[in-house]
Amino acid sequence: MQLYNKLSAKERAALIDEAGTERLTLSFYTYAHIKNPEIFRNHLFIHWNELNVLGRIYVAKEGINAQLSVPAPDFEAFKKHLDSISFLKNVRLNIAREQDIKSFLKLKVKIRTKIVADGLDDGIFDVTDKGIHVNASTFNELIEDPDTVLVDMRNHYESEIGHFRGAVTPDVDTFRDSLDLIEEDLKDHKEDKKLVMYCTGGIRCEKASAYYKHKGFKNVFQLEGGIIEYARQVEEQGLENKFMGKNFVFDHRRAERITDDVIAHCHQCGQSCDVHVNCANEACHLLFIQCEACSEAMNTCCSVACKEINSLSYEEQKELRKGKGNSNKIFKKGRSEVLKYKQ
Structure with a gap:
């Protein structure tokens, strides 16, 4: 019984390209009483893995929170399986505004204490x-x-x-x-x-x-x-759109554009920009906003120090990381003293 990913993200990406099948990026959540999250987690993985569903799903005793990529031809089978689960029948599915067949490259169904880390009693x-x-x-x-x-x-x-x-x-x-x-x-x-x-x-x-x-x-x-x-709803009903800019999302797309407004700035030069990147230095991986000019000049790195490290060979970078824990910047989102124009 397979309860884990056999393919790496790189291998999966190659298979997606080869298949040439459209995929739907969607999300859903619901609060429910789940007595045994581990059994439920395994149930989901087995069924969704057979349908080539990919994504990040959190299961807890209080419910489920899921962001997924589903092959378009298998959507009805996926929906039928959801509806077979009493507390997920007719659950609202938020279909992404902008689609990307590689929004997720692995199926991860994880057990958590809560489906959102809120720190509340x-x-x-x-x-x-x-x-x-x-x-x-x-x-x-x-x-x-x-x-x-x-x-x-x-x-x-x-x-x-x-x-x-x-x-x-x-x-x-x-x-x-x-x-x-x-x-x-x-x-x-x-x-x-x-x-x-x-x-x-x-x-x-x-x-x-x-x-x-x-x-x-x-x-x-x-x-x-x-x-x-x-x-x-705004698009379907012709309503006034009171949102400005992009909607940040937690997959490989990082964001989907809602309007043409660009309300953010490059964290390195201050130019108008709203594109998030991760620092190319794997030991840093800081998430920040970077324009095309800075990306080219800095090799998609957040600092000169990271640029220098990223220019080294893979083996040299690996040796530098040897015996060291992850930098705190890996877990930070746009917070660093090297980002001059972070507002």
Whole structure:
């Protein structure tokens, strides 16, 4: 019984090219009571591996959070399998606005304590007592209300390349960091303001809305389906698009463009740019924004030091890393003293 990937990312990429089959990038989540996450994890891997599904899936006792790439010809079989699971029947699937057949190159189904790392003690509040879900049309009306506070529940590197006009965009590294910061900023308006939240696909707002209601906020709303679903509804219904720029996504695409607005800047030279890259020095791997000119000049590295290391042979780089743990920069997103124009 195969419960692991037999192919490397490079081998899988070659097979995808050879097959020439269209693939659909999509995501979904749901909170549910899963008694045995390990059995459920194995069940998913076995069935999805047979369908050549790729992606990153987190399973916990509280539910499932999935970002996937599904072969287009096998989509109906995939959907049929989802519907065979009681708590996933008719679950909303957020189909990516921009498709890429190599958005994921491995199938990873991992067991986690939580499907989103929020650092909260769920025992102190009712996670099912959520805010009011609103569609794109109602969302547009709400955020025009002067008594509304619109909050981006994503991290700094996500909102930097795209966000809704007039939104509060906390300069935080983690979802957990934003929760207390927002509560403190709005502590005097828990009853007289409408708190409207949004995130990528909606999952962070599910937990945040329940948390803020527990904290005393009386009027809590969340954008159903997040930015992904909003963009779809705006296009299909001909609504005014109040989002600017790109929507950051957690796969090889890194982002999908929602509007032509470029609201970010290259972290190295300050020119208008909203393209995220990872530093080519594998010992660094820092995620940052880099324009084409800087990418060429720096060989897609974040600093001169990394550029020099990256120019060495693979064996020389490997020797330098020998016996050393990962640099903290590997886990950072756009936070480094070498990035002169990070704002």
